[in-house]
Amino acid sequence: MEFGPILRSLARNKTGAVLIALQIAFTMTVVVNAYFIIGDRQARMQRPSGVAEETLFHLGSAGYTTNYDAVGSLAQDLQLLRSTPGVVDAVAVNQIPLDSSGWSSGAKTAPGNEHQSVPTAMYMGDHRTVATFGLKLVAGRDFTEADVRDRVPNMRGWPDKLMVTQALAAQLWPDEAPQAVLGRSVYIGDEAPATVIAVIEKLQAPWSGWSQVEQSVLVPEKLLWPSVNYMVRTEPGQRDALMPLVEEALATSNTQRIVSAPESMDDTRKRSYALDAGVSRILTVVMVLLVAITALGVIGLVSFSVRRRVKQIGTRRALGATRADIRRYFLLENFIITSVGLVMGAALTVGFNMWTVSALGFPKIDLAYVAGGMLLLWVVGLLAALGPAQRACAIAPAVATRTV
């Protein structure tokens, strides 16, 4: 290997090499951190909401007349929904997971201001909510019709029974098994306590960006409000066809209210994570562009270095270099430049991540990403150098005597 001479020769022509090394370092820093952030976003986007998303859609009903019959409308709507062929079940609820608006409150295990409350989303729905949503209970029993109380507008207080998600239970009673928290009291706000009758495996709050998104309470209430959300569960594969039919049927069945456009849970999820998806897309484009620009930079540098040394290449060939020797020379030279860039890049990558950890609360980067980034850019650098190196070894030995 001609390591020594290549290094000494490089040292006398630093500028281009240093610039490319810096570009590689910068590219690596951005690419690895971007990839890491994308991975983190993707992981967030893939968290299950706890409901049977692929068979669920929801739509709103808002009565606008002054003497709107909320009680009658609700009964009539539910009757209509539940009897529609293809609909498995339907419930009226105050909010929809990932829908970005809803209720939250504070839950605690004892009354009084001296106790820290744990934030939680508050779901209200009747005894068919668990089945309609497709929630899984890890402990306890489902609500019965007898558990359900009516909630009229402007009512205070909460029913005496509720369900909590596992995540909320873990906050309220750390280290307790789900089974062990059944029968415990929960204080919502400063109201009378309610008893935990079940623990839900998972039910995400309406806000996907909320750090406590897994913390939810479900209370057994029949919503006698003029404005409610209907969550509709369909047979598999029938949802998308049913959505416009259901909207139409509801709208014509009662003209005293406005039916909002139905939305599938899949679309709700998309809407909820639109920013994450957008950020991921932009970062992906940035990554691809940067890698492409870096590859072009490497191609440019090696091409320039070949063109500058045409006579030298001819001379080397005249002195006995094979084509492979010439190719190896340029690949090795480029490998050295790339490696210097990547070592700087590794340090920069970790440094940048440490900054995002402390300043933005991002997670700490896994060193496998750093290694992966180095490997990727090594390969990119090698591939980019291959073309110009190939042109170098096509330079004829006679160039040595034919050029001045």
Added chain:
Amino acid sequence: MLEMRDVSKIYRTDAVQTHALRGVSLQVSQGEFVAVVGPSGSGKTTFLNIAGLLETFDGGRFLLDGNDTANLSDSARSKLRNEKIGFIFQGFNLIPDLNVFDNVDVPLRYRGFKAHERKQRIERVLELVGLHQRMKHLPAQLSGGQQQRVAIARALAGEPRFLLADEPTGNLDTQTALGVMQLLDEIHAGGATIVMVTHDDDLAQRAQRCVTMRDGAVQSDRARAA
């Protein structure tokens, strides 16, 4: 021994064909010092390039140490160049980014010699050309004559069977040229076989044998009067 029989070479470009060599026959034996003269364009460099395996030819035969060179692969030709041929160029062709030591080292590395052997050889040939004090200098820090001496050292370092020089003094003033010629004479006296292209008749006269080329053919081939 270097032996050409009726070698021809045609350069083809889109518009024209140039018959650079038209049936050159020539033998150079071990230990000879041959000067090749002739007007510009007569085919001297072409002859030297073919002799040094830098270029292929179109007709005839060329035997290097008795081996036919016609069907050698590119890498076999590289290997032969590396082992049997030492090139000296008009423009010195030192690698500007490498110091004197590293320049002389270039063919030795392709030869695959171990570091200590390379070092020994480099020091010996640089001593021979009188530049062992300048090993760390870059080419740009040397005069033309010194650069050509480094190039000669580089050509000699692998102990080739043939030294091929294309106008080695063409870029040097008369005084310096004489010094380089003297060096080549000494090297020849030491047993080397040298083929040197030159347009300087005075220098050509110093050689044992003088081949004159014209229009791609050997016009005359004379031994120097003893």
